[in-house]
Amino acid sequence: MKHFGLRIWQTLIGFSVLALVSGCSREPDTHKISGDIKTRIPFTSEGGAYSLQAVSLSGIRSLYEFSGKYVTFYMSPSVSDSKLTGHQPKTRFIKAGDxxxxEDVMSQQLAVIYAHFQRLAALDNELGAEGVNTWPRDVGVGVRYKSEGNRYETNNAFYDGSTDSMLVVPYTQNNLPIAVNAGILAHEHFHSLYFKLVEKHVFKAQQALHGKSLREEVLNIVEDKNIEISKPLPEDNDSFTTEYHALFSRGINEGLADFWAWIYTGDPDFLQHSLPSEKDQRTMNIEEKAAEEFVFPNSEIWKMEVLNRYSGAQPRGCRGVRVSYCLGSKYARLLKHFSGVVQDSRGLSSLEARKLVGTAIVKALPTLKESLLSIKTGEYFDPSSFFKMLQDALPDVQTKEKTFLEKLVVNAQKKAKIDEKSVREGETQVNPTAEIIPAPILPDEIRGRK
Ligand SMILES: [Zn+2]
Structure with missing residues (x-):
């Protein structure tokens, strides 16, 4: 997979500039431009190759402020009445032929975001998620996010459920800007679907999906405090049950969001174009043998990972909030592998298989929601049981598909029996997943949100 270093990115920008000086007419009055237009922007092809492409945008209401059917942009936004507010952009475009x-980087990035949201809306409709979101989507650009140490956060994007918006903070690295990364935009978009289909029904609606209180820290809104837990709580305690399921929910949300990005781009390493340091941690590739023998966390294993997330029993890259991302990557890798099983057993193209699994995910999410809602204090949802929900949501499930999904659930339960045995025999029970799961090589640092 290609890296997009500064040179390549400059080349993409450079083509735009070249277009400006070669055969362009005078700048149009973009106030008056609306409807369907053609633009030329850095865009991804199947598999994640970026190049300058001619792209059609539809439903534009004002090219100058770049508003339309699919996105309303807010520059450096704040919040009023649970909604983003801020000034509209003032773009610069020049007409070359039709x-x-x-004409500048900001206008280019807004056009790219709009183009992807237009296509993500079509994907929602195709995969059975029509009507889950309302359009246009609100997108904040140049968002000022103060993180730990009172520094402004950079190089990230967020979905915020309380304002139902996507927020992009400034990008400072020399790779593909996050605002232009098709996979990251699709990932964040999936969070809006998960929020509406699962999260807001199960957890507090104002809970930020990425990190801490986004409303307070990004948008200077102070209301209910989110629960911030820094040390393990006793098991079978209401707060621990909530914490267990909140971290589980965040994990599956992250994993399915990565999978959604792969459906959209066909790129299992979409993140690395913008954040190369994340590649090993978040790649969706998995060896055939590892996928076939995978032991997915059951509730006992996940409980231990949650309890041990600040201790050395967890691999370095899976500590703290990263415990959820590590669970997410397991879902993403196995679902990607499973899409290959679907592709082979039904004679489909990769894209058709991805979309079929995506449709089953959308169908399975209400079942997941109901299951989480029925959990009582001291009960724990088994993360591996999502694969059973997926199987039930697949139309005409094929033998190979059934075999693969059932094996994931059976392997997880087998491991639970081994763990019970080792407890009975008085063995120390320290995160067995660290030994048995073929984990990727992890970077040293513990990274935050994504
Ligand atoms: Zn995410």
């Missing part, structure tokens, strides 16, 4: 070419 193509409107962005």
């Amino acid at each position: 193509v409107y070419v962005p």
